[in-house]
Amino acid sequence: MDVNDVKVLLVDDEADVLDFMKYNLEKEGFWVYTARDGMEAIQLAKKINPHIIILDLMMPKLDGIETCRELRTMQEFKNTIIAFLTARDEDYSQVAGFEVGADDYITKPIKPRVFISRIRALLRRMESHSGVAKLNVGGIEIDRERYLVIKDGQEITLPRKEFELLNLLASKPGRVFKRDEILSKVWGNDTIVGDRTIDVHIRKLREKIGEDFFKTIKGIGYKFDA
Amino acid sequence: MDVNDVKVLLVDDEADVLDFMKYNLEKEGFWVYTARDGMEAIQLAKKINPHIIILDLMMPKLDGIETCRELRTMQEFKNTIIAFLTARDEDYSQVAGFEVGADDYITKPIKPRVFISRIRALLRRMESHSGVAKLNVGGIEIDRERYLVIKDGQEITLPRKEFELLNLLASKPGRVFKRDEILSKVWGNDTIVGDRTIDVHIRKLREKIGEDFFKTIKGIGYKFDA
DNA sequence: ACTCGGTTTAACCATTGCTTAACACACTCT
DNA sequence: AGAGTGTGTTAAGCAATGGTTAAACCGAGT
Missing domain, CATH: 3.40.50.2300 (Response regulator)
Incomplete structure (x- = not known):
């Protein structure tokens, strides 16, 4: 901080x-x-x-x-x-x-x-x-220690990349993360992955957490919002 | 600053x-x-x-x-x-x-x-x-971090180019931006677009933000003003 | 070596928003 | 008034971007 x-x-x-x-x-x-x-x-x-x-x-x-x-x-x-x-x-x-x-x-x-x-x-x-502990945003609890998300009392376990992506976006709710910012923070500065990789992970998150939380800003990136 | x-x-x-x-x-x-x-x-x-x-x-x-x-x-x-x-x-x-x-x-x-x-x-x-994130001009808030504009408490989301254009004009309220200045700053120095492109985007902004904010200076360019 | 999550790719589809073209309008100058 | 210049408006086509799906890939654990 x-x-x-x-x-x-x-x-x-x-x-x-x-x-x-x-x-x-x-x-x-x-x-x-x-x-x-x-x-x-x-x-x-x-x-x-x-x-x-x-x-x-x-x-x-x-x-x-x-x-x-x-x-x-x-x-x-x-x-x-x-x-x-x-x-x-x-x-x-x-x-x-x-x-x-x-x-x-x-x-x-x-x-x-x-x-x-x-x-x-x-x-x-x-x-x-x-x-490291917990992060509460818009009715969702992100438990960084246990790598899981709690929504409506339901525990949702997420694979590593999905979790890290959610974690990044939810760390500053409302703020837009540019695609390359996401890439460098979640995938690392050097790794080269295809264009659609982020989308697919976003899709998984929308599937598991809820459509509405993840907003697309075309040409820029994504943001997490309640 | x-x-x-x-x-x-x-x-x-x-x-x-x-x-x-x-x-x-x-x-x-x-x-x-x-x-x-x-x-x-x-x-x-x-x-x-x-x-x-x-x-x-x-x-x-x-x-x-x-x-x-x-x-x-x-x-x-x-x-x-x-x-x-x-x-x-x-x-x-x-x-x-x-x-x-x-x-x-x-x-x-x-x-x-x-x-x-x-x-x-x-x-x-x-x-x-x-x-750096927020910019307040004449009752309008431009939130660069969240990529949205707030007018009368209403959140307005803008497509990329429109947002960038607004952002440029509102960065120095009252100051006139020449058409070629706008082109180079929003579209980039090399891209070549037709004459009417800027006008159309200005029109969209007037539609969404309000007529009065965008003033035309004939033969020169545009300015943002309250 | 096989299996199984998890991750990435590729191909295709859907949508958005950018740009253009054509025309209307306003204003200036002759 | 009419030509000329510059801007406003509209709709349509097109390109860019993101969404979706399935399949390939990869690596750890059995």
Whole structure:
């Protein structure tokens, strides 16, 4: 995932800490939102749906632990990366932190280099985690681990190429993939296959998943849409 | 996108804040417009079609939140970056701000360095997100990624050549494209087609998008205009 | 070596959309 | 007014593109 698409929600009651983190993350191209306490954080998180949430432990109204526990009860934040911000010496809190579902903790004082690389590490983890996992689009669930598709509760198993083609198209619903783009991403840059190969696979997919999902853009390529 | 092509609309009722921001942005090469209240901002925005709008929260006539809500209802500002300007302690407004479709908020007092980098971050996001993909002109949205045109909320799909022609003309609204320029850009430098080919495609576009958008300049070519 | 999915090819068909040609119209210049 | 130039309109033919099907191919596992 491109850094420019990654939303980070920073939560701390100290304005200067917030600014410092925000400045450093934005310099790297992250998309940064901030909140001053747990309540505000939850409100904001519901609106913007961040990829990563950094929670200070000590906060008024709702502390980090409680905020995290709260967030984890909500379906939409099951796969969100949550990290705690903690003063070096209060590391007893780690235990409690992981208990409520934190993914990492970061110690204050924050050093820019370390902080950024930590965030990047979290990001990588997120990608390998939910990236491989499942993808839900238009009533269809694509399970990348098990190479199968679930539609109306029915498990549909797909051969490799068909699955990869579906996976590519469904990764950006609505977006048109050019034929040569499809070829290079599914078949590889060097392999040479006939013109009709893509069509045949599209046909198989339409047969198995449904006609309507795959739209042809003549002269350009195909798109997946609900 | 080059900074010199980026139009920023600043909206604040305090003249000195306005000047300060304007000075700093212009020094960086941005193209800056200003308005003193929400009404004026909307009027001006419709004329200049800015890429980024910075709205102060507290304004006479129409406050930032309302202005933003208003702007977001208009098709042409669906993809415009809108950020709020807010005093540090009134940041509860974030929640309301994001609710009406804001992309970011910037806290006063403004520090030039931070301000500029924030604007650049907004710009990066705009580009990586929808910058190249979508194009909004005169109430019409051209989505290059999905290969479709949206007018009055209606999705219109166009055949390849028609889409490319529209795309060319709409890329610089108001500017006249000579017939041979159109030929070389849409049909390619070498292909030779008859005189009436362009006209027919223009006709199709007028049929589907609307008569008024395509103006004929006799003896020269065509232009797209709202 | 045979079988069986899965993948690719080839041949043919169907459809779309591009281009043309013919004519109508509008405008300008003499 | 009439010729001349450039554009608008229409329908029809044609070429490009994608859809369909069956059969050939390929490779892993038996």
